[in-house]
Amino acid sequence: MKCFHLLFLLLVLLLEATTLKPILAHSSQVNDANRIRCLEKERxxxxxxxxELVDIHGRxxxxxxxxxxxxxxxWEGVHCHNRSNHVTQLKLAxxxxxxxxxxxLLELEHLRYLDFSENDFEYAPIPEFIGSLTKLRYLKLSNSNFSGPIPHQIGNMISLEYLDISRNGLEGGIPKHLGNLNSLVILYMNGNNLTGDLHELISSxxxxTEKKxxxxxxxxxxxxxxxxxxSRFSSLMTLDLHENQLTGPIGEDNLRLPNLTYLDLSFNRITGPxxxxxxxxxxxYLYLSNNMFNGTLTQSIGRLSQLQELDLSINEFLQVQFSHRWAxxxxxxxxxxxGCKLGNYFPRWLKTQTELLFIDISGTGISDTTPSWFGSISPTLMYINATNNQIYGSFPNFSFSSGGPLLPYLGSYRRVLDLSRNKISGSVNFLCNITDWQLLDLSDxxxxxxxxxxxAKFEWLVYINLANNHLSGEIPYSFGSLSALSLLHLRNNSLSGGLPTSMSNCTSLEMxxxxxxxxxxxxxxxVGNSFSEVRILILSSNGFHGSVPLSLCRLANLQILDISSNKISGAIPDCLEDFTAMREKQNPYLFWGPKETFPFTHRLENAYLMWKGKEVRYVNYVGLVKLIDFSNNNLVGxxxxxxxxxxxxxxxxVSRNNLVxxxxxxxxxxxxLNFLDLSRNRLSGSIPNSVCDxxxxxxxxxSYNKLSxxxxxxxQGLTFDESxxxxxxxxxxxxLNKSCPGDKSHESPTSRVGGSDAGEEFEYDRFITGGFYIALGVGFVVGFWGIFGTILFNKTFRYAIFKWWDTIYDLVLVRMEVNKVRLWSCFQKRRFRQS
Structure with a gap:
């Protein structure tokens, strides 16, 4: 019986222990939750x-x-150690x-991680006392608007592994003590104003430091x-020195880095092989673009079996030519x-590259047909740029897969094809094999x-340029399905018919x-009702007839309207003042493009315009141009x-119309206004004095009106000749060589200045006006807008204008020197007579 009671007692105790354990555990957790872990000193x-911080957003x-x-x-951004409860991390990015x-901050003696990046410290220097945080392993102060020199006290930090002080306004060089950081693994100092000789900076x-x-x-x-x-930085895996001012060649042994995986030396002035x-x-990853490398790229580059990205662009003296059998x-x-020299023939080694996503061989001197295998070089190829070569013959059909991966270089963009400025012939039917095009440029x-x-299924297409070809027929009705289309260039072809009504659905068009x-x-x-986003509308040199639709005045964003050289009749609409964008004085440093801009060489602002009697292609600065051209029509009123x-x-x-x-x-x-042409109409009355403004x-x-x-x-004088x-x-x-009624063109010299030498004075004044000021007038005509405007808008004209200006400048100087001699002669002659 006693044994039974003892057994019962043990069962009760076991049951109590089993029941109390979760209760006690829950009680412990509640107490843990309510317990304040923060140390008062650190709080x-x-x-x-x-x-001492200004927290405008209450973070x-x-x-x-x-x-x-x-x-x-x-607290937000504060992290404590699980056992010691010391603050170890402060993340305020x-x-x-x-x-x-x-x-x-020095009171946080156990701080291991400090991130103040992406804030605004208003050009203050990096605090020197940060160097006293000797236990810090991670320090990030990037893009926080610090300035001044890098504090040398950072060299005292005997634990720092990660240092990022990039994208600030830091100046000077690298403190010598940074070489003492024997734990430093990662160092970002990019995007500052650091100066000095690279050799000296690296010596610091x-x-x-150089070992790890x-x-x-x-x-x-x-x-x-x-x-x-x-080479002494034996552990280096990433070396990025792009966009500096490095010069000269790279020594043969200066880049013996066996662990290197990323090298970027682009945008410098490095020469040699x-x-x-x-x-x-x-x-x-190897980026050497925009330098002055020369010679021939050796085949040793082919031994870099892990290479995924190679950029040698804009090295115009670098030859990248290999044998046909090189693989x-x-x-x-x-x-x-x-911009490299690939030679006349299409590089056959590209046939071995079956994983390409991006290829740019533009401006490389290729004068060859496109091989048939290029259309299937890589099923995932997303970006092809072969512009500005001498490629001829037909282009092969594509067998690429649709819906390939998105490239990090292209953001959210899809497939891009640029074959412009070549001599490729044949049809453009190959475009139909792919539906995920986003940019198509087959112009010139x-x-x-x-x-x-x-x-109909090209839902991604934003830009299409088929200008300057020999295309015929009508504009396809399926263009109306291009809901994402922003820029449409079809100029200088032989297209017929009208604008298809389906295009009224292209409401994203800007050009x-x-x-x-x-x-x-x-x-x-x-056109005026559907294209509310349009900024450039060019319908010139066609056979459009009828009046100018009043709906065009609804295009408030319009900056360029060109309907010249058609058969347009009727009056110029009175509602032109509704072109809101033309009522704004454009800041010459602000340019426009579509809401998203294509990467690399593709700027989506270019247009062919009749400017000062010549067709000009504006590439980079068309956003500055605000133009109306109604010339060469049948407009009245x-x-x-x-x-x-x-x-x-x-x-x-508005020239060459019937305006009155x-x-x-x-x-x-x-x-x-830089360009005003009202010629060959029937305008009457006088020329307003406000022209002087x-x-x-x-x-x-x-010219050729009925003005009087x-x-x-x-x-400042009208600086235009009689024409x-x-x-x-x-x-x-x-x-004009025509006096107005009442002018005293032959008044007596004595009545003007008096004295026996008044005739000489009159001759002197006429000489000044006719010679000296005309010479100055030439300078004014080719002045701010005459030269700067053309230089600003067109790169092709830039070189021609500078050459022309040199000639004009020399002529003006010669004329002015001649004038000085003649003036001095008149002056000496007058003095002689007076004496």
Whole structure:
């Protein structure tokens, strides 16, 4: 019986223990949750740190003295050690903090991780006391608007493994003590204003640092000098020195880095041959673009079996030519050879590259047909740029897979094809084999036939340029399915018919250029109703007829409207003042493009315009041009007076029409005008005096109208010759050789100056006006807009204009010297007579 009782007692105790265990555990957890882990000394230090920061967005609102905020280990961005409860990490990146960093940071003696990146410390220097945080292993202060020198105290940190002070305004060099950081593995100093000789800067890292350093980024600074020997950094895996001012060749042994996987020396001035990098057998990313490398790239580069990305572009003296049988060991994903010399023949070694995603062989001197295998070189190829070569023959059909991977270089972009400025012929039907095109540029080739009507499923297409080819037929109806289309270039072909009504669905269009074709019909009303985003509309040199639709005035964003050389009749609409964008004076440093801009060489702002009588291609600065061109039509009626409200206009051309009435009296309000052509109409009345306010005017043509009266007497003088006013029999005054009624063209010299030598004085004055000021006038005509405008807008003209200017400048100087001699002669003659 006693044994039974004992057994019962044991069972009760066991049951109690089993029941109480979860209760006690829960009680322990509750107490743990309510327990304040934060150490009081460190809590006060954190509050002091907050007190000297400006937290405009309240990101540190969890930091406080209230009862529910006393545990600093739960504060935003604060992390404590699980056992010791010391604050070990302070992560305050992207908080948009201002103010300054408090010295109370030193109270956090066990801090291992500190991140103040992506804030704004308003050009303050990096605090020197940070160097006293000797237990810190991770320090990130990038893009936080620090300035001044790098504090040498950072060299005292005997535990730092990661240091990032990139993208600030730091100046000077690298402190010598940084070489003492025997734990440093990663060092980012890119995007600052660091200067000095690279050899000296690298010497500052000599010592324990050079043995362990794996990542060194000094890119985007102003570091100069020759390339030093980096071989002693034996652990280096990433070396980035791009966008500096390095010069000279790279020594044969200066890049013996066996662990190197990433090397970027692009955008410097390095010369000589490309170094043999075969010792870096793990190299995956090699960027040497925009330098001055020369000679022939050796076949040793083919031994880099891990190489994935190769960029040798814009090294115009570098020859990348291999034998037809050369087969490299690597399989590239990214190949950029733009501007190198590949030779006349299409590089056959590309046939071995079956994993390519990106290839740019533009401007490489290829004069060959495209081999048939190129269409299936890689099923995942997403970006092809072969522009500006001499490639001829037909282009092969594609057998690429649709919906390939998105490239990190292209962001969210899909497939890109640029074959522009070659001599490729045949049809463009090969485009129909792929539906995920996003950019298509086949301009300036010899393509012929009709544009295939296969665009119904091209949902990604944003840019299509088929200009300057021999295409015929009508614009495909399926263009109306291109809902993402932003820019459409079809100019200078032989397209016929009208604009298909389906295109009214292309509501994302910002630029339409169908000039120089054989299009007919009326300009549809839906152009103004559907294309609310359009900024450039060019319909010139076609067969459009009828009146200018009033709906065009709804295009508030319009900057360029060109309907010249058609058969447009009727009056110029009175609603032109509704072109809101033309009423704004454009900041010359602001340019526009579509909401998303294509990478690399593709800028989506280019247009062909008739400018000063010549067709000009504007590439980079078309956003500056605000132009209306109604010339060479059958327009009647008056020039609307409210056209002078378009104060942003740079060019206005309504010549070769049947316009009547006066020139708007306040035409001077268009003060940015560089080009004004009202010639060959039936305009009457006098030339308004406000013309004198057009200080930027480089070209003026009012010829062959019915204008009358005296030419305005401008204080700066009209700087145009007679041809600007000829054909107006009623005009008189300078510079026309015709006196106005009442002028005293032959008044007595004595009545003007008196004295026996008055005739000499009169001759002297006439000489000054006719010679000296004309010479100055030449300088003015080719002045700010005459030269700067053309230079600004067109690279091709830039070189021609500078050459032309040198000639004009020399002529002006010669004329001025002749004038000085003649003036001195007159002066001496007068003195002689007086004596």
């Amino acid at each position: 006060r230090a954190l509050l002091d740190i907050k007190g 540190l609102s969890s930091w406080g003295n209230e009862e529910n905020k006393r545990d600093c280990c739960k 992207f908080y948009q903090l201002q103010g300054k960093i408090s010295t109370s 890292l000599s010592g324990p 350093l794996e990542i060194l980024d000094l890119s985007m600074n102003t570091i100069s000098g020759l390339f030093p020997n980096m 490309v170094p043999d990098l075969s010792i870096s057998s793990s190299l995956q 490299p060991d690597f399989q590239l994903e990214y190949l950029h050879l733009s 080739n010899l393509f012929s036939g009709q544009i295939p009507d296969c665009f 339409i250029d169908v000039g120089d074709n054989r299009l007919t019909g009326k300009i549809p009303d839906w 008056r020039i609307p007076s409210n056209i002078t409200k378009l104060v942003g206009l740079v060019g206005l051309n 009435g006066p020139i708007p009296t306040d035409v001077g309000e268009l003060e940015l 057009l200080s930027h005017l480089g070209v003026l043509d009012l 009266g005296r030419l305005p007497r401008c204080s 600007a006013f000829e054909g107006n029999v009623g005009l008189c005054g300078l510079p």
